[in-house]
Amino acid sequence: MTQTQINGQVISVTVYDSIRVDGLGTDHVNQVENINSSKREYKWRKCLLRRVEVYWIEEHLKTLLHRKVLIELGLEKRFDLVQRPFSHVREESLKKSGEPLPEGTRVIDFFNQMGEGRTLLILGEPGSGKTTTLVKLAQSLIARIEKDPTLPIPVVFDLSLWANKRETIAKWLVEVLFDEYGITDKSICEKWIKEEQLILLLDGLDEVKAEHRNNCLLALNQFIQSHGMTEIVVCCRIQEYQAISNYLKLQDAICIKTLTAEQIYEYLEQFGEQLVALKTLLQQDIELLEFAKSPLILSVMSLVYQGCLLEDLPQPASLRENFHQKLFDAYIEKMFERRRSSSQQYKKSQAKYWLAWLASKMVEESQTKFVIEGIKPEWLNFRQYVLYGISTSLITGFSRLPVALFITGLFFGMIMLSLDNHDYLKQNIHHFVKIYLATALILSILFEYFTLRDIKFIETLQWSWINVKEHIKWLLQLLFNSEHTRLKSYTTGCLNIFIFGPIIFPLWVLIIVFGIPTSSIIIPEPEKEKIVPNQSVWKSLKNSIIGVLIGVLIGGLIVEAFYWWIYFITPAFDPEFDFNFYNLKIVQTIKYLFIGLSGLIGWVSYGGRTCIQHFYLRLILTLKGYTPWNYARFLKYAQ
Structure with missing residues (x-):
C-alpha cells in the first residue's frame, strides 16, 4: 500500500500484480485505472x-x-x-x-x-x-x-x-x-x-x-x-x-527600467576599495554613467576594472568611442589573464576564433545553450558536407545492404525469367553473383548517402509493441506484393527464386528477425540533462556493442536457415535441380559474411551510425580549424 497526493488530498493506493474482475462493474475498473493514471501524472x-x-x-x-x-x-x-x-x-x-x-x-x-x-x-x-x-x-x-x-x-x-x-x-x-x-x-x-x-x-x-x-x-x-x-x-x-x-x-x-545612478553607486560600494576607481570615473563622466545603467554592462565593467587605480583606467574621451567594443575586448583580455595559470594553454587568437565560430553557429540556429552532441552536419559548407556524407556512408551504408540485396535480387530474378537454360546459368553463376553483390553494395551506399539525417544519439533502449505492430504490418504488405509477383513466375515454369533463393530467403529472415527488435527497441529518446561531456556519444557506443551481440546471434540463426533452404526447401520444389555448381568455399564465405554483416548491422542500428556520424563531423571540423579535437577540455578552459 502506498500513499500519494492527488488534487490536494492524500489517498492510499494498493497495487496488485493481478486482480480478478469477476463481479466487478466497469465503473470499479475505471476507478482503478483513473487512480493509476493520476498517480503517474503526479x-x-x-x-x-x-x-x-x-x-x-x-x-x-x-x-x-x-x-x-x-x-x-x-x-x-x-x-x-x-x-x-x-x-x-x-x-x-x-x-x-x-x-x-x-x-x-x-x-x-x-x-x-x-x-x-x-x-x-x-x-x-x-x-x-x-x-x-x-x-x-x-x-x-x-x-x-x-x-x-x-x-x-x-x-x-x-x-x-x-x-x-x-x-x-x-x-x-x-x-x-x-x-x-x-x-x-x-x-x-x-x-x-x-x-x-x-x-x-x-x-x-x-x-x-x-x-x-x-x-x-x-x-x-x-x-x-x-x-x-x-x-x-x-x-x-x-x-x-x-x-x-x-x-x-x-x-x-x-x-x-534602467539602473539609476544611486543604484549603480550602491552596487559598487558593496565591493569596497576594489571598485572605488570605477565609481569615481562614473561620477566624473555622465556618458559613461549612461552606459553603466545596463545591468550587464555594469557587471562587465566591474569585472574588467576591479582592483584598478584611477590613473590606470582609460581616459573617458577614448573610452566613449566604440565603448562596447573596447569594453568587451578588455573583458576578453581579463578572462585570458585568469587562465594563464592553467596547465592547458591555447593560443589566444585560436581560442577567440573557435569561440567566435561557435557563437556564430549558435546565432544561426537561435540556440542559447550548447552541448558537444549538438554539433550539426548543417554547420559544414557544401564541399565539406559531401566529404562527410561519403565518408560516413562508406561505413554505415552496410546497414542498408539487406534491403538493397533483396531489391536487387528481385530485379535479377526478373532477368532470370527469360533464361531457361540451366547450363548457361551454371557456367555464369559466379559472374551473376559478383554483379549482383556489387550492385546491391553501391545501392546501399547511395541510399545511405541520400537519406542522411540529423545525428540522433541512442542513449536508452526500450521496447515498444506499437512499433512491433507497425513493422509487421509493413513486412506483410511487402511480402504480399513480392510473393504475388513470385507466384506469377512460378506459373510460367521459370526459376525466378531458385537461383538467388539462397540469398533472398536469408535476407527475409534478416529483415524479419532483426528488423523487429531494431524497430521496437530503438526509440528516439529526448535530450536529458547532460551530466558529463559527450555523455550521449558514450551511451550510444555502449548500446552499439549490445547491438553487435544481438546481430551476431541473429546472424548464426540466419546461417542455419540458409543451409536449411539449400538442402531441404529448394529440392522440394525442383528435385532435378543440380546443386553441384555451388562451391563449398562460396557457401562458407556467404556464411561468415552474413554473420559479420548482421553484427555490423546491429552495431550501426543500435548507436554505431550516430557515433560514426559524430566522429567524422568532429574530424572534419577539427581538420578545417573550426574546433579543437578535445572540445570538452577547451570549453572547460574557456568557461
Whole structure:
C-alpha cells in the first residue's frame, strides 16, 4: 500500500500484480485505472517541477556575472504595447502607460495582482535582466506549489526554438516538454496544455529570427485566444518588439527600467576599495554613467576594472568611442589573464576564433545553450558536407545492404525469367553473383548517402509493441506484393527464386528477425540533462556493442536457415535441380559474411551510425580549424 497526493488530498493506493474482475462493474475498473493514471501524472508533475528548478533557476542564477549582488530593478507600465480587450474604450488608462510602479514592486507582486488567467509581457533593453527577472518569477511561483501542489506548474520555454519547426504553439509546447524536459508521455503533455495546467514563461521572442518573428507572434496570439485561462508571461527586447507589425494579445505589459545612478553607486560600494576607481570615473563622466545603467554592462565593467587605480583606467574621451567594443575586448583580455595559470594553454587568437565560430553557429540556429552532441552536419559548407556524407556512408551504408540485396535480387530474378537454360546459368553463376553483390553494395551506399539525417544519439533502449505492430504490418504488405509477383513466375515454369533463393530467403529472415527488435527497441529518446561531456556519444557506443551481440546471434540463426533452404526447401520444389555448381568455399564465405554483416548491422542500428556520424563531423571540423579535437577540455578552459 502506498500513499500519494492527488488534487490536494492524500489517498492510499494498493497495487496488485493481478486482480480478478469477476463481479466487478466497469465503473470499479475505471476507478482503478483513473487512480493509476493520476498517480503517474503526479510523478510526472514532480519530475517536471524539479527539471525547471535545475535547468533554469539553479543553472541560470549560477551563471550570473555577479551572482552575489542582484539589484531589484524598477518597473514601469507599458500596456500601450499590447492588444488589451476593449482598448478602444479605455483611452484614459492608456495615458497612464509609462508610469513607474511603486518603488520596490517586484514582478511577482504585479503578477499576483492581475488575478486568474493573467497574461503579461516583460520588455527591456539589451542586458537589462529580462531573463533573470523571468527566472526569479518562476522561482517565486514554484515556492507557492510547495504549499499547494495543485497549482499550475511554471515552465520556462525558449521561444528561439520555435523557429526550427514553426508549428502551432500547442504542438510546439508538447515537443519541447518531450525533447527538452524529458516528459516522455506525450498524452500527459497534451493534457497539461489542453487543460491549462501550466504557467507558460516564454523567453526570447527577440531571439527568434527576424523573418519569423511576426509569424511567431501571430501563432502566440492564436494560442492565447484558444487557451483563455492559460497564464502566460512573454519576454522580449523592447526595440525588437516595437519593430514587429503586430502586438501580443496580453492583459498587461511592463518594462524593466534602467539602473539609476544611486543604484549603480550602491552596487559598487558593496565591493569596497576594489571598485572605488570605477565609481569615481562614473561620477566624473555622465556618458559613461549612461552606459553603466545596463545591468550587464555594469557587471562587465566591474569585472574588467576591479582592483584598478584611477590613473590606470582609460581616459573617458577614448573610452566613449566604440565603448562596447573596447569594453568587451578588455573583458576578453581579463578572462585570458585568469587562465594563464592553467596547465592547458591555447593560443589566444585560436581560442577567440573557435569561440567566435561557435557563437556564430549558435546565432544561426537561435540556440542559447550548447552541448558537444549538438554539433550539426548543417554547420559544414557544401564541399565539406559531401566529404562527410561519403565518408560516413562508406561505413554505415552496410546497414542498408539487406534491403538493397533483396531489391536487387528481385530485379535479377526478373532477368532470370527469360533464361531457361540451366547450363548457361551454371557456367555464369559466379559472374551473376559478383554483379549482383556489387550492385546491391553501391545501392546501399547511395541510399545511405541520400537519406542522411540529423545525428540522433541512442542513449536508452526500450521496447515498444506499437512499433512491433507497425513493422509487421509493413513486412506483410511487402511480402504480399513480392510473393504475388513470385507466384506469377512460378506459373510460367521459370526459376525466378531458385537461383538467388539462397540469398533472398536469408535476407527475409534478416529483415524479419532483426528488423523487429531494431524497430521496437530503438526509440528516439529526448535530450536529458547532460551530466558529463559527450555523455550521449558514450551511451550510444555502449548500446552499439549490445547491438553487435544481438546481430551476431541473429546472424548464426540466419546461417542455419540458409543451409536449411539449400538442402531441404529448394529440392522440394525442383528435385532435378543440380546443386553441384555451388562451391563449398562460396557457401562458407556467404556464411561468415552474413554473420559479420548482421553484427555490423546491429552495431550501426543500435548507436554505431550516430557515433560514426559524430566522429567524422568532429574530424572534419577539427581538420578545417573550426574546433579543437578535445572540445570538452577547451570549453572547460574557456568557461
